[in-house]
Amino acid sequence: MSSKNKGFTSLCIPLLTLLILFTGCEDPGSVGGEFIDKQELTFDTLSISGIQTQSFSGYTGRLNFVTMGKYSDPIFGDIDATAILKPDISASLPEGDQLHEDYSMKLELVIDSINTYGDTFSEANYTIYEVASQWNGATYRFDSELDYNNTTPVGTFNLNDEGVDTVVVDLSDEWKDVFAGFYHNEGSGADSSYRHDFHGLALVADDGTNKISFPNINSSRFLAINNVDPDTTNFSIRDWAYTLDRTGETTQEDVSVLHTTLEKMLLINLDEFLNQFVDENFIRAEILLQEATEELELLVHENRLGVNSLRIDIGYEEDPAYEFQLGGAETIGFKDSDNSFRINLTNYLNNSVYGSEDRTEFYIGVGSNTDELRSTGILRSTLIYNETASEALRPKIIITSLTGDEE
Amino acid sequence: MEVFKTIFIIVILGLFTQQAAAQEGISENNNGSIYSLFGVGQPYDNSTAREMGLGILGVSLDNMQSNTLQNPAMWGKNLYSTASSGFKLSQFTAEDQSTENVNALLETGYLQFTFPLYNQKLGISAALYPVTKSNFRLFSSTTVYPSDEDTVNYISDVNGSGGVNKFEVGLGWNINKNIAVGYAPSLAFITHNNTETTFFEQSGYSTNNLDRKITGFTFAQRFGTLLNFRSLLNNDDRLSIGAAVSLPIEFEAKREVSVIKEVNNQEQEVQISDPVEGNIKLPVELNAGLTYYPSNFVNVSFEGQLQQWSNFESDLTPLDANVKMSDRHRFGLGIEYHPYRLNSDKFLSRFRYSGGVSYDSGHLTIENHDVDTYWMSAGLGILSRSPSSIDLSFQYGLRGASSNILVREKIWALSLSVNLTERMFVRPKFD
Numbered sequence: 001m002s003s004k005n006k007g008f009t010s011l012c013i014p015l016l017t018l019l020i021l022f023t024g025c026e027d028p029g030s031v032g033g034e035f036i037d038k039q040e041l042t043f044d045t046l047s048i049s050g051i052q053t054q055s056f057s058g059y060t061g062r063l064n065f066v067t068m069g070k071y072s073d074p075i076f077g078d079i080d081a082t083a084i085l086k087p088d089i090s091a092s093l094p095e096g097d098q099l100h101e102d103y104s105m106k107l108e109l110v111i112d113s114i115n116t117y118g119d120t121f122s123e124a125n126y127t128i129y130e131v132a133s134q135w136n137g138a139t140y141r142f143d144s145e146l147d148y149n150n151t152t153p154v155g156t157f158n159l160n161d162e163g164v165d166t167v168v169v170d171l172s173d174e175w176k177d178v179f180a181g182f183y184h185n186e187g188s189g190a191d192s193s194y195r196h197d198f199h200g201l202a203l204v205a206d207d208g209t210n211k212i213s214f215p216n217i218n219s220s221r222f223l224a225i226n227n228v229d230p231d232t233t234n235f236s237i238r239d240w241a242y243t244l245d246r247t248g249e250t251t252q253e254d255v256s257v258l259h260t261t262l263e264k265m266l267l268i269n270l271d272e273f274l275n276q277f278v279d280e281n282f283i284r285a286e287i288l289l290q291e292a293t294e295e296l297e298l299l300v301h302e303n304r305l306g307v308n309s310l311r312i313d314i315g316y317e318e319d320p321a322y323e324f325q326l327g328g329a330e331t332i333g334f335k336d337s338d339n340s341f342r343i344n345l346t347n348y349l350n351n352s353v354y355g356s357e358d359r360t361e362f363y364i365g366v367g368s369n370t371d372e373l374r375s376t377g378i379l380r381s382t383l384i385y386n387e388t389a390s391e392a393l394r395p396k397i398i399i400t401s402l403t404g405d406e407e
Numbered sequence: 408m409e410v411f412k413t414i415f416i417i418v419i420l421g422l423f424t425q426q427a428a429a430q431e432g433i434s435e436n437n438n439g440s441i442y443s444l445f446g447v448g449q450p451y452d453n454s455t456a457r458e459m460g461l462g463i464l465g466v467s468l469d470n471m472q473s474n475t476l477q478n479p480a481m482w483g484k485n486l487y488s489t490a491s492s493g494f495k496l497s498q499f500t501a502e503d504q505s506t507e508n509v510n511a512l513l514e515t516g517y518l519q520f521t522f523p524l525y526n527q528k529l530g531i532s533a534a535l536y537p538v539t540k541s542n543f544r545l546f547s548s549t550t551v552y553p554s555d556e557d558t559v560n561y562i563s564d565v566n567g568s569g570g571v572n573k574f575e576v577g578l579g580w581n582i583n584k585n586i587a588v589g590y591a592p593s594l595a596f597i598t599h600n601n602t603e604t605t606f607f608e609q610s611g612y613s614t615n616n617l618d619r620k621i622t623g624f625t626f627a628q629r630f631g632t633l634l635n636f637r638s639l640l641n642n643d644d645r646l647s648i649g650a651a652v653s654l655p656i657e658f659e660a661k662r663e664v665s666v667i668k669e670v671n672n673q674e675q676e677v678q679i680s681d682p683v684e685g686n687i688k689l690p691v692e693l694n695a696g697l698t699y700y701p702s703n704f705v706n707v708s709f710e711g712q713l714q715q716w717s718n719f720e721s722d723l724t725p726l727d728a729n730v731k732m733s734d735r736h737r738f739g740l741g742i743e744y745h746p747y748r749l750n751s752d753k754f755l756s757r758f759r760y761s762g763g764v765s766y767d768s769g770h771l772t773i774e775n776h777d778v779d780t781y782w783m784s785a786g787l788g789i790l791s792r793s794p795s796s797i798d799l800s801f802q803y804g805l806r807g808a809s810s811n812i813l814v815r816e817k818i819w820a821l822s823l824s825v826n827l828t829e830r831m832f833v834r835p836k837f838d
Contacts, residue, residue, distance in 0.1 A: 031501040031508045032441030033547045034812040035730070035773075038563045039603055039617065043553045279680045281666055283605075283615050338556065344611065347669065354677040355670040400553075402605055402615055 039281065039402035046273065048287070048395040049387050051256070051266055054363065056321035057144075058262035061137030061241030063377030068126065068242060069212035070205040071118035073304065075295065076257065076381045077249035081212055081242050082146060084131055086200030087222040088238035089183050089191075094231060099180035102228040105171045107155065107201070110219035113165035115378050117305050118211030125206040128155040130175055131199035140241035141321070142261045148202040159213055168223070175201075200239065214378050244379070254389040255292045258307065258366045260380045262321050265365035266395075270352075273397060274360065277353050284400040285345040286333070287312065289364070290393045292383035293339040307366050307382040309334045310341045314348070315361035324363055341384075345397070438510035438566075439542035440499055441814050442771055442778055442807070446724050446732065447599045447621065447687060448541035448570035450714060450770055453477070453517045456493055456824035460786015460800035461741030462763025463710040467649030467696040469633060473796060473826040474521040474532065477694060478651045479589025479631040482530040482579025485523045487794055492518045493824035500817040502809050512542055530579045532591070538656075538689065541567035541599060560608040569598040571656070571689065573627060589631040595656050596624035597687065599724075616667040618676075621723050623660030623687065629653035645700045649710075653692040655718070660687045662723040685722025690715040696739075704745050708763075712737040716770035729812075733772040739765035739782075747790050759788030759798075769806070776813055780806040794828040 060067070066083035073079060085107070093099065107128070133147035157169040182194045203215075222235035244261055251257055257264040268287070277285070289310065296304060311332045313324045333343030343364070351357035366380060385393035443449040453476045458465030465477040474489040475481055492515065499510040517536035524531055544566045551559050577591025599621040606614050631651035639646055662683045665676045696710025714735040726732070741763025746756040762785045769778040786800040802820040809815035 031503050031506050032444070032543070032545055032814045035441065035444060035727070036545065036547075036565050037727070038547060038565055039605065039615075041549070041551050041559060041561060281615065281617060281679050284612055346613070350668045350670050354668060354675070357671075398553075400612070402617065404603075404617075 037404060039404040042401050042403050044399040044401065045288075046276075046397045046399070047387065047391070048268055048397055050272075051268055051387050051395060053256055054265045054267045054320075056262040056265060056324070057141035058260065058321055059140065059325050060142045060244070060261065060377070061135075061140035062239070064218065065112060065214040065216055065377035066203075066240050066242045067212060067214055067244065067377065067379045068203045068205060069118065069124055070207075070209040071212050072210065073118075073381075075249070075251060075383070076259075076304075077246045079212065079379070080205065080245045081379065082148075082205070083203040083215065083242045084135065084146065084200055084240065085203070085217075085220075085237050086131075086137075086198070086239040087179065087235040089194055089235070091224075091233050091235045093224065093233050094226075097226065099183055099224060100177045102226055103176070103180075103224050104173065104227055105176040105179065106223040106225065107169045107171055108221050108223055109157070109167050109169065109203075109215045111159065111165050111167065112214040112216055112378070115214055115305055116211055116303060117213075117379060119302050120211060122210045124159040124209040124211050124213065126157050126159070126209075127153045127204050127206060128157070128169060128171070129202045129204055130154055130178070131202050134196060134199060135239075135241065137239040137241045142242070142244040142263070144241075144243060146202065146243045148204065150204070154201055159211075171201075171222075212379060217377075242377075251383065252292075252295065254385055254393075255295065255383040256386040258310070258364075258382050258384060260307075260366045260378070262325060262365055265324070265363050266384070266386075267315070268362045268364060268395070269360055270362065270397075271360040274349075274352055277349060277399065280399070280401045281403065282349065282399050282401045283346070284398075285349040286398050287341075287343045287345060287364070288396045288398055289333075289341045289343070290385045290389075290395075291335065291339045291341065292385055292393075295383055305378060305380045307335070307380050310343060310364055310366060310384075312343045312345070312362050312364050314357075314359045315363060320363060324365060342398075438499075438544035439497060439512040439514070439540070440510075440806070440816055440818075441501055441543045441545065442769075442816075443541045444543045444565075444567050444601075445726060445730060445771055446539070446719060446721055447597060447689075448539035448567070450716075450735065451516070451537040451540045451570070453536050455491070455826070456798035456800040456822040457743075457759075457761065457786055457788055457796075459802060459820075459822050460761040460763065460784055460788075460798065461708055461739070461743055462765040462782060462784045463696060463708045463739035463741050464694050464712055464737070466631070466651050466694040466710055467633070467647045467698040468706075468708060469635060469647040469649075469698065473794070473828065474519055476517055476519055476532075476534055476536055477631075478633055478649045479532065479577045479579050479591040479629065480581075480587040480633040480649065480651075481631070482521050482532045482577065482589055483581035483587050484527055484579065484633075485521050485530040486527050487828040488523065489521045489826060489828045490519070491824060491826040492516070493798075493822060495820055495822045497818055497820040501814050502817075503812070503814050504809055508545070510544065514540070514542070528581050530581075532575070532577050532579065534573075534575045534577075536573055536575070538571040538573055538595065540570040541601070543567045558609075559612070561612070562606045562608075564604040564606070566600075566602045566604070568600045568602070571595060571597045571599075575627075577629075579631075584637075585635050587633045587635075589651075590628070591631075592626065592628045594624060595627040595658070596622075597658055597660055598622055613669075617664065617679075618666070619662060619664050621660050621662045621687070623658040625656060625658045627654065627656045629692075640701070643702050647698045647700070648695075649697070650693070650695040652694075655691050656689040658687040658689075660685060660723055683723065686720060687723060688718065688720040690718040703748055705742065707740075707742045709740050710738070714770060719770075729774045731772050732770055733777065734768075735770040736768040737765060739763055741765075741784070743786075747788075757790065759786075759790065759796075761786035761788070761800075773813055774811050776808065776811070778807045778813070780804045780818075796826045796828075798822075798824045798826070 067081040068083035129148040154175040224233040519534035573593040575593035579589035581587040601619040634648040698708040700706040716732040719732040743761040767780040771778040784802040789797040804818040806816040
């Protein structure tokens, strides 16, 4: 290396050292913050008006639970729910066995021990009848027509106040023989015949029942028991649903009712609000609904199944009940500690103000999917303060924005 | 020479990397003075490292080997084709009455090419250089209480970048041995970004990226003259008097405010308000000075600048009531020593040394206090056998004051200019 290059190298080393020292010591902060008109967080609260109540026939088939029982709710009316079940026929008996010879059949119901609606200490009696009308769980709604042969009970069972979570019910031999006819039918149209001509069982609450229980379908099953050579064959449940009849619902004027069965839902039109959001740097939009918690309180020994979340869906033209209950939710709002539901609308608002979203109507309700998936099918209801309630309790839209001088 | 070329390429690459990063809003190690947040940025000093070492603008520093942006008249005196660029590394230690922050800024400045059309008679210059720059960054945290039970904490990261730049092509004419003039028209363009990123501590609030962008372009022009007088006090001395004036620049600019939002399941930049159009007027600038060369080894310069920022107008960047633009005055005094002309073999005799002091009244008056700066500077020129050179300058400055809401900035700056010089377009005599 020439002496000149040596000198140059000697110069470069301290320069590089300086470079590293300068760039490595950065610690930006708040000095000078007084000069900056930074954006400030603002909250605009707008009361929602023009809320409509809508009624739909919610789907009740093939959910995780079925609802059965009777209860006279002081707010939500007299409820009568009947579960209907149909055994699967794909299970195999030991080779050569015939159902109608040495077998008896039972129904094992696993009841959800956590959730019981009504007078939890009361005793509930049920009678099982053969369903006489055709039904399909995939399309069954709470108000679908149900006929059953109430002259010939297939079985009876009792749910007492001891928190029994499993009950095994003997089913009549007459019914077993009818089922066996379909089970052993090896003809080409056997499955079609079973689907159309065998209608399963209805679990009907007797008069005097004052609670509603929820059998877990995934755990419940039909049992075929060999009475000679002790052996049990399990028949899972092929199809299931429930009907619900509600009368005498009485509520105050300032509250609106929401049910998991979609008997009551709220319809909100945001058309008049959307123009207000243009030119705003909004970062969050949410609907705030206040639950009428105090009105929902019951006697100590009675239990009403509350709602922990509400869901919101943009209005669908075809079968809103299906989309709302079984489709993907637009968004879900969970209940806060202050018993309010906050449903986030930010994505919708972004799509509406800046994107291609042109729908302005929302359904708000409690779909069967609203709660965690494992508890779908459990009957739940709540009361939400509506636009006639006091200012503090009315439904609102809260827009959180960052606002600066020029925005 | 190869070393110079290599460094020049590195600098050029650095220039484009830096510019690309600035366009993308990358702010790491790209944060300068907090005072650059006002208007369309802080006036940028395009002096070469040699001129900075002297503490002067360079409007009167007559030199036919290297180029300068400061005075178009000098382009007519060039003997060589030149290409030059440079970068500047600064550290700003900003403090108010309670807090101290450190920002580091690595930035490129000008890129200039000059070509003699007639040797030392008529020359042309093409240059891309900044006029103003914004490069501040600060954080602040805020807590708000939407209700009695709710608390929202958020941090704002405010970042300024861009400014006014010029692409300039100009001519210099060396009329005779005493007088040279120059004219430089240019396309001035403004790309000024002020981004604000807001981070929330609570879930349910997504990070908000807001960008205020001002764009526009217009025509600009400036003039320069250089007067030379020889044998004033002795047979070897000379005096150069230079002056340059940049006429006011008026933009019809547009401001757009956009944010990044998730729309239709995709992140998109959306305008949150209609674009706003308005005028931005940059003031006239007058630079003048003299350099006296008592011998071939020493020169002394005294230069001054007036920028009439009190005439600055902007419809798009309103100022707070306690902030106003005020006329900017700069004065610099420096001395330069050229021992390499002794042709000594001693290592320390191979360089050019300079030193100077300057005062800058600043273009801002905040709460009736000028944001002025005192500078001390020193320079080192590295010469090669060819006329090419590398210049380094070191500056230390004190800006503002840490009283009231003002911020005191201690500034360390290291500048490097690379000046490549060749004789081009000269037909060999043996051809």
